[in-house]
Structures are given as structure tokens and as C-alpha cells.
Amino acid sequence: MLCKPTVFNALALYAILFAVSLLATPSLQAAEESSPALIVSDAYFRLAPPGRSMTAAYMQLKNNSGQPQVLTAFHSSSAASIELHNHIHVNGMMKMRKVDTLSIDDGETVQLQPGGYHLMIFGLQAGLSLDDSIAIELQLESGQSVIVNASARSLKQKQKNMHKGHH
Numbered sequence: 001m002l003c004k005p006t007v008f009n010a011l012a013l014y015a016i017l018f019a020v021s022l023l024a025t026p027s028l029q030a031a032e033e034s035s036p037a038l039i040v041s042d043a044y045f046r047l048a049p050p051g052r053s054m055t056a057a058y059m060q061l062k063n064n065s066g067q068p069q070v071l072t073a074f075h076s077s078s079a080a081s082i083e084l085h086n087h088i089h090v091n092g093m094m095k096m097r098k099v100d101t102l103s104i105d106d107g108e109t110v111q112l113q114p115g116g117y118h119l120m121i122f123g124l125q126a127g128l129s130l131d132d133s134i135a136i137e138l139q140l141e142s143g144q145s146v147i148v149n150a151s152a153r154s155l156k157q158k159q160k161n162m163h164k165g166h167h
Contacts, residue, residue, distance in 0.1 A: 036146050037065045038104065038138065043150040045134060048124050057082075057119040057136060057150050058112045063104040070141035071102040078134035080123025087115050096120075101141070128152055 043059035063069050074082035084099045094115075102117060104110050112118050119136065128134070133151045140146070 037069045037140055037142065037144050038063055038146050040138075040146060040148045043136070043148045044153045045119075045121060045124075045150045047128060047130070047152050047154050049155065053080075053122070053124045053126065055121050055124055056085075056114070057121055058114065059148060059150065060109060060111050061104060061138075062109045063106055066106055068106060069104050071104070071138055072100075072141050073139040074119055075137045075139070076121070076134055078125040078128075079121045082122070082136065083120045084117065085120045086117045130154060 039062040041060045041062070043057065045057035046055045048055040061071075071084065074084065076082055084102055085096050086099050087094055087096050089095075098120075099117070102110065110117065125134070130152050133149045136148045136150055138146045138148060
């Protein structure tokens with residue numbers, strides 16, 4: 001038996017298609033939200049020397065978003081403030097300067113490292129040890145943010161790594 005097309009059947013079909021599209025929409029939004037604008041790897045911060053609360057954080061940032069990404073601000077509940085800095089040469093002298101933004105082109109990888117771009121952490125929470133990590137929020141010009149878990153490293157690790165290959 002064939003059903004004759006009626007206005008009721010057409011409305012029922014549209015209602016079903018509309019319901020299915022509503023069910024699919026959150027999945028698509030979740031997929032977009034779960035795809036980070038930046039992929040962060042090897043994130044770490046140096047433990048502050050005794051009696052000090054200022055240190056630095058380093059990491060690798062890769063942009064696979066399909067468009068340029070611009071870092072504009074940094075926050076952590078484990079620090080009073082965080083700023084982006086860069087080392088530059090001025091008249092034969094190495095100087096550190098605050099940088100307001102860092103643009104990362106699509107497909108580009110930027111290394112935050114000693115002697116280059118890095119995050120200066122001011123007012124670091126006291127009592128952190130090598131077993132600890134801190135969450136750092138990287139805010140983007142687009143309004144998105146990326147949360148990074150940076151693990152603690154000691155200053156001694158830096159000195160050991162600096163002397164590798166020199167002997």
C-alpha cells in the first residue's frame with residue numbers, strides 16, 4: 001500500500017530532519033571547540049631560586065589552525081602575573097624586552113626558549129617542587145584560549161644541559 005503525499009507527511013518529514021540536525025549540531029560544535037588553535041609541547045617552568053618569586057616558562061607552540069594566531073595575554077592561578085618577553089641584541093648587549101603580542105602563522109612552530117621568546121612569571125606560588133606543574137592560560141586575539149600544564153624543572157637541570165656537548 002502506497003501512502004499518498006500529504007501536507008501532514010511533508011511536515012512530519014521536515015520535523016524529523018530538523019530534529020536530526022539539532023542533534024548533530026552540538027557534536028560539530030564540540031569538535032570545533034576541542035581542536036586547539038595551538039598545539040603546545042614540552043612546556044616547563046624553572047623553579048624560582050630560594051627567596052625569589054620570579055622565573056621563566058618555555059614551550060613549543062605549533063599553529064595548525066588554518067589561520068594566523070596571535071598570543072595576547074597569559075594567566076595562571078599560580079602566579080601574580082605573566083608577561084611575554086624576548087631577548088634582543090642592542091649595541092652588542094643582550095637585553096630582555098616585554099613583547100605585547102606574538103603572531104604565529106599557520107603551519108609555523110615557535111619555540112619559547114632561553115635566549116629568545118619566553119614567558120616571565122612574576123609572583124610564583126611559593127613551595128613548588130620538581131613534582132609540581134602549573135596551569136598557564138594562553139589567550140589569543142580570537143578570544144580562544146589554550147590551557148598549558150607546565151612541569152617544574154630545576155636551575156641545576158639547565159646548567160647540566162648547558163654543559164652537555166662542551167666536554
